[in-house]
Structure formats: structure tokens, C-alpha cells
Amino acid sequence: MRQTFTKVVIIGTGYVGLTTGVCLAYLGNQVACVDSNAAVIRQLRQGEVPVAEPGIAALMQQNPANLYFTTALAEVLNGSDIVIIAVGTPAKPNGATDMSYLEAVAREIGAHLTDGKKQLIVNKSTVPVGSARRVKTIIDYMLLERGIDCEYSVAANPEFLQEGAAVFNTLYPDRIVVGAEDEAAVGLLHQLYSPVLNQTFTPPAHLPRPRNYQLPAFITTNPASAELIKYASNAFLATKISFINEIAGLAEKVGADIKEVALGVGLDTRVGRRYLEAGIGWGGSCFGKDLKSIINDAGQYGYSMNVLQAALEANTRQRYVVIEKLQQELKVIRGSIIGILGLAFKPGTADLRDAPSVDIIAKLLELGARVKVYDPLAMPAFQEQHGELEVEYCQDVLTLSKNCDALILVTEWSEFSAVPWETAGAGMRRRVFIDGRNLFDARTLQIHGFAYHGIGRS
Numbered sequence: 001m002r003q004t005f006t007k008v009v010i011i012g013t014g015y016v017g018l019t020t021g022v023c024l025a026y027l028g029n030q031v032a033c034v035d036s037n038a039a040v041i042r043q044l045r046q047g048e049v050p051v052a053e054p055g056i057a058a059l060m061q062q063n064p065a066n067l068y069f070t071t072a073l074a075e076v077l078n079g080s081d082i083v084i085i086a087v088g089t090p091a092k093p094n095g096a097t098d099m100s101y102l103e104a105v106a107r108e109i110g111a112h113l114t115d116g117k118k119q120l121i122v123n124k125s126t127v128p129v130g131s132a133r134r135v136k137t138i139i140d141y142m143l144l145e146r147g148i149d150c151e152y153s154v155a156a157n158p159e160f161l162q163e164g165a166a167v168f169n170t171l172y173p174d175r176i177v178v179g180a181e182d183e184a185a186v187g188l189l190h191q192l193y194s195p196v197l198n199q200t201f202t203p204p205a206h207l208p209r210p211r212n213y214q215l216p217a218f219i220t221t222n223p224a225s226a227e228l229i230k231y232a233s234n235a236f237l238a239t240k241i242s243f244i245n246e247i248a249g250l251a252e253k254v255g256a257d258i259k260e261v262a263l264g265v266g267l268d269t270r271v272g273r274r275y276l277e278a279g280i281g282w283g284g285s286c287f288g289k290d291l292k293s294i295i296n297d298a299g300q301y302g303y304s305m306n307v308l309q310a311a312l313e314a315n316t317r318q319r320y321v322v323i324e325k326l327q328q329e330l331k332v333i334r335g336s337i338i339g340i341l342g343l344a345f346k347p348g349t350a351d352l353r354d355a356p357s358v359d360i361i362a363k364l365l366e367l368g369a370r371v372k373v374y375d376p377l378a379m380p381a382f383q384e385q386h387g388e389l390e391v392e393y394c395q396d397v398l399t400l401s402k403n404c405d406a407l408i409l410v411t412e413w414s415e416f417s418a419v420p421w422e423t424a425g426a427g428m429r430r431r432v433f434i435d436g437r438n439l440f441d442a443r444t445l446q447i448h449g450f451a452y453h454g455i456g457r458s
Contacts, residue, residue, distance in 0.1 A: 006030070006192050009080045011073065011105050013040055015051050015285075016124060016159050017086030019166040022059045025066035026204070027195045032068040032076040044069040052350040052377055055167035058206050074112045078119075082192060083109065084157070085135070086124045095292030097128050106135045110142025118151040120185050123223075124159050126230055126290060128297050132156045132179065132223035155180035156223040157189060158230035163284065164348030171196060171203070172210055175217040179226025186220050193218070231294045235308050238287040240275045242311040245318045248278035248456025258456025259438060278456045280360070280410065280436040281318035283345030285353040288312070319356045322408050322434045323363055325453040329432045330405060334368030337429070339404040341397065342411020343375035343382045350377040352385055356436070357410045361389055374400040376413055398424055406432035412439045421448045 006029040010021040013035040025031040035041055043050050047064075049057045060067065070076060077083065087101040102125055109121060121139070123132055136154040143150050156179035161169045173196065178189050195201040197218055203209045221229075244265075248258040258278045266273030282288070291312050298305045323333075330336055345355040352358065357373075364371050372392040373379065379393050394400040397416065401407060401424040409416065416439060425431045431450040433440075438454045445452040 006082060006188075007080045008032070008192070009034060009073070009076050009083045010086055011035075011083065012086035012088070012101075012125070013037075013044065013050070013069075014086065014088060015053055015163055015166055016161060017084075018044075018049070018051060018056060019053060019161060019170055020084060020086060020124065020159070022056050022063075022067065023167060023170040024192070025063045026059045027201055028066070029192070030066055030068075032070060032080070034070055034073045034076065036071060038071050041069045041071050052348075053166050054164065054348060055204070055207055059167065059204060062204070073108055077109065077112050078114045078116055080119065082120045082122060082188065084122045084124050086159075089125050089127055091289040091292050095296040097126075097289075097293045097296075099127070099131070099134070102127060102131065102135065103138060106138035107142055110139040111146070113139070113143060113148065113150045113152065115148055115150050118153070118184075120188055121152060121154045122157045122189070123154070123227075124157050126158065126234075126286070127156075127227060128293060129224050129227045129231075131227060153180065153182040153185045154223070155182070155185045155189065156226035158226060160230070160233065163351055164346060168207060171201075171207065172213055173216045175219055177219045177221070177226050177229050179221050179223035181222060190218060231290050234286050234290040235294055235311075237275050238282055238291055238315070239307060239311040241277075241282050241287075242314040242318070244276045244278050245281060245455070246314055249321075251456040252458065255458045256456075257458050261456075277438065279318075279438060280322060280356045280455065281315040283354040283356050284351060288315070288354045316359075319359045320363060321455060322360060322410075322436050323367075325434050326406055326408070326432070329451055329453070330430070333364065336405040337370045337372065337403055338364055339394075339400040339407040340371060340373040340391075341400070341407055341409040341416055342378075342413055343373060344378040344411050347411055347413045350375075350381045352378055352381055357382075358386055358389070360408065360410060361386075361391060365389060365391075372400050372404065375411065376415060378411075398427065401425070402427040404428050405430045406434060408434045408436060409439055410436050412437040421445060421450070425449055 008024055008029050008031045010017045010033045013033050021031045021033040040050050085105050087105055090098045092098050132154045158177055176193050178186055180186050244262055251258045251261055262276040265271055266276045291308050295305050295308055343357045344350055361371050372394050374394045374397055397419045425448050433445045433450040433452050435454045442452045
């Protein structure tokens with residue numbers, strides 16, 4: 001029987017940190033979540049979840065005794081078994097990773113570690129190769145300044161979470177990767193994750209264990225390899241999406257249907273069907289940032305990553321395909337009214353980081369259109385983060401569609417499938433529908449009088 005012994009400190013309460021902390025608490029560990037933002041900690045103490053991630057609130061309510069929220073790292077650091085760093089690592093303008101938050105945390109850890117029991121520091125943030133060594137160097141320097149001889153180790157344990165499914169990915173992962181030079185560190189992390197590796201925990205009622213779920217692999221390697229695994233995984237998935245989008249462009253020219261092409265390609269087990277959905281490209285906090293970071297890191301060695309650079313450029317170009325299709329139908333965009341269905345980079349979240357909607361709306365405004373928008377979650381965030389873009393916010397699709405010349409579907413929210421399109425079309429000046437995510441079959445809109453354009457559809 002597993003001993004509930006692990007005291008875990010999670011530094012950072014964003015998507016990754018909060019999901020990790022709440023799930024580890026659900027598995028029986030004592031977890032302290034630390035964040036420098038006092039307002040966020042107040043929210044969490046009141047049971048409010050500051051990120052739009054399904055499943056977190058329900059797990060928090062089930063295990064309040066196992067969770068503690070604080071702004072003071074010093075009060076929870078010593079005495080913990082594992083300290084997990086999950087702070088943001090945004091991209092700099094040149095594509096390099098901004099390590100300032102990670103390095104600040106490393107300095108704070110070094111300023112408060114004592115010469116008590118051995119502790120394990122874990123990088124879960126997405127960081128360039130060599131970051132585990134960088135954290136250790138900073139902590140060593142701080143300890144030397146303080147005259148403290150403290151025994152600790154640093155490991156890399158990258159996350160592989162998808163926004164909107166982060167809790168599911170944590171409890172039912174494909175693999176867990178640990179990069180460490182210290183065998184004891186590997187053993188401690190294996191014990192921490194043993195309920196997941198062996199699936200010995202009781203699944204949450206709202207998130208049952210998938211049927212035929214295969215137990216995850218536990219991959220152990222050195223920190224550099226673990227750090228590169230994370231970047232390589234995201235780079236491959238991003239490239240796969242850019243690839244199918246380029247094939248979609250050719251499919252339109254030759255009269256093929258990209259949905260059927262993707263199915264025929266994806267059924268090859270060497271390829272796989274996931275991430276072969278053509279559309280307006282990827283967004284979010286990971287793919288673009290990670291591609292730029294790995295390209296930048298390679299450049300420091302004089303090494304060119306031409307495939308990844310092409311994937312990045314293809315994704316940027318793909319966002320404007322919907323504008324081209326709009327011009328084909330309307331001829332002149334200036335003076336038209338365009339409705340945007342969805343703002344978040346994907347359904348199930350309010351996240352607007354690198355969201356295609358921002359670029360599309362900015363271009364429409366530049367071309368002289370009036371833009372109306374609707375998103376079930378992301379409108380407050382859009383108004384706050386992109387207030388310079390003058391758009392009209394609507395409370396539902398029918399209000400959005402009224403007097404529009406065209407609609408562009410940017411985010412494939414499931415509720416859009418239930419819209420009464422005959423009613424929506426009746427209030428429009430022209431019935432043009434640009435489906436940036438291939439959510440619909442063309443006939444679904446055509447029977448209601450819409451001129452329908454998907455991506456890669458003949």
C-alpha cells in the first residue's frame with residue numbers, strides 16, 4: 001500500500017502548476033501551491049479557479065485538506081520532499097526563451113534552502129536545454145554566498161498537457177519523462193507518480209478512466225534529453241499541422257477533399273490521425289513559442305532548422321487564407337460587416353495567446369471592415385488584452401449574424417453546431433460562411449442559402 005508521505009511545493013499556479021498541484025493533492029499528497037500574485041492566491045483560497053480549465057474546480061473541492069495556497073515560498077520550502085517549478089517562460093521578441101521568472105525562482109530557492117534533509121528541485125516549465133544545470137548553478141551560488149552546505153538535486157520533468165484537457169492528461173498520460181543525474185531523484189519521482197503509472201487511484205466521477213487505457217511509460221534519461229523531448233514533441237506536432245494545411249491548399253486546386261485525404265493518410269499507423277485537421281493553423285502558448293525557442297537555440301550552434309522554420313512560416317500564412325476566401329466572395333471587404341465566431345485559440349479555454357483570431361481581426365480592420373465577435377468564454381479577455389482592436393461584442397450567434405455580409409468560424413466551439421442557421425442567415429445582408437476549422441459539411445450551410453468555403457474542401 002502506497003505511503004502518503006510526499007510533501008510537494010508547486011511554484012506557479014497557471015495552467016501547468018495549478019493542474020499539477022490539484023491532481024497531486026487528489027492522489028493523496030500534501031501540496032502547497034505558491035504564487036507571487038496575491039490576488040490569485042486569494043481566489044484559490046476562496047475555492048475560485050483563476051484559469052478556465054475543466055475539472056480543476058471539482059478536484060479542488062474534493063481535497064481541500066491536501067491543498068495549501070500561499071505567496072510565501074519560505075514558509076513551505078524547507079520540510080518539503082519535492083519542489084516543482086512551473087512558472088511562465090514566455091518568448092522574447094527574438095524568439096529566445098525569457099528565463100527571468102525561472103531564474104528568479106531559483107534565486108529565491110537558494111535564498112531559503114537550509115541544511116536539513118535532501119530536497120529535489122524539479123523543472124516542469126518548458127525550458128531550453130541546459131536549464132536544469134542553470135537552475136543548479138544559481139542555487140549553488142546563492143548557497144555559497146550564505147555559507148550553507150545543502151544537499152539537493154535538480155531534475156527535468158516536462159509537462160505534456162493540452163489546455164482544456166490538462167486534468168485528463170495529468171491523470172491519464174501517454175508517458176512521464178524524468179531527466180536526472182541522481183538515481184534517488186528518479187526513485188522519488190517514480191514514487192510520486194506511481195498511482196498514475198499503475199493507475200491505482202480511484203478515478204474522479206467526472207473524469208473516468210478511458211476504456212482500454214494503456215499504462216503510461218516512465219522514461220528516464222539525462223536532463224538535457226528530457227528538456228529536448230518536450231521541444232521536439234511540440235515541434236513535431238506543429239509541423240504535422242502545418243503539413244496538412246499545405247496539402248489542403250493543394251487539395252483545393254486539384255479538386256480533392258482534405259478531410260478524405262487526411263483520413264486516408266492518418267489511417268497509416270506510421271502517421272496517425274491526430275493533428276491532421278486542416279484549418280487556419282495552430283495558436284496557443286506552446287507551439288509557436290517552442291518552435292521559435294528551438295530554432296533560436298539551434299542558431300546559437302550555427303545549426304539551421306529549415307523544416308521547423310518552414311512550419312512556422314506556413315502557419316502564419318495559413319491564418320490569412322480565410323481573408324483570401326472572403327475576398328473571393330465579397331470582392332471588396334471595405335465597408336462590409338464581418339462576424340467572427342470564436343476568439344480563443346481552441347475551444348474549452350479563454351486563452352488568446354497567439355490566437356489566430358487576433359491576426360484575422362486586425363487584418364479585417366486594416367482592410368476597412370466592421371467586425372463583430374462572439375466567443376462563449378474569451379470575450380472579456382479579448383477586450384482586456386486587445387482593446388485597441390475596435391470590434392462589436394455580441395452575446396450570441398444570432399445577434400452576431402444580424403446585418404453581416406459574412407461569418408468566419410475561427411474557433412470550433414461545439415455550440416456552433418446547434419445554431420439555427422436558417423434564422424441566422426435570414427438576418428444577414430449576404431450569406432457567406434468561411435469555415436476556418438472545417439466544422440461543418442458544406443451542405444449543412446448551403447441548404448440555408450449560404451455560400452460555404454472550408455479549408456481544403458473541393
